[in-house]
Amino acid sequence: MSKKKENSFEDSLNRLQEISEALESGEVGLEESIKLYEEGISLAKLCFSTLKDAELKVSELKKQLEDNIKQ
Numbered sequence: 001m002s003k004k005k006e007n008s009f010e011d012s013l014n015r016l017q018e019i020s021e022a023l024e025s026g027e028v029g030l031e032e033s034i035k036l037y038e039e040g041i042s043l044a045k046l047c048f049s050t051l052k053d054a055e056l057k058v059s060e061l062k063k064q065l066e067d068n069i070k071q
Contacts, residue, residue, distance in 0.1 A: 009050045012043045019043075 007015070019040040022028050028036065 007043075007046070009047060012047050012050075016040055016043050016047070 019036045022036055023033055023040075
């Protein structure tokens with residue numbers, strides 16, 4: 001059994017763009033629109049979490065650098 005690879009941040013953003021375009025096209029039915037919207041919300045949450053983690057990491061690295069400079 002193969003392990004499912006997590007989507008990268010970029011993959012998630014690309015998929016969000018695809019979903020947005022599909023929903024904006026007006027060519028998707030109601031049920032499919034709801035499924036796409038749910039997927040989009042899930043991807044948006046994942047992207048937000050990834051960005052928050054990256055922001056925290058950058059803040060930690062910046063603090064370490066500042067601490068090293070002060071020494």
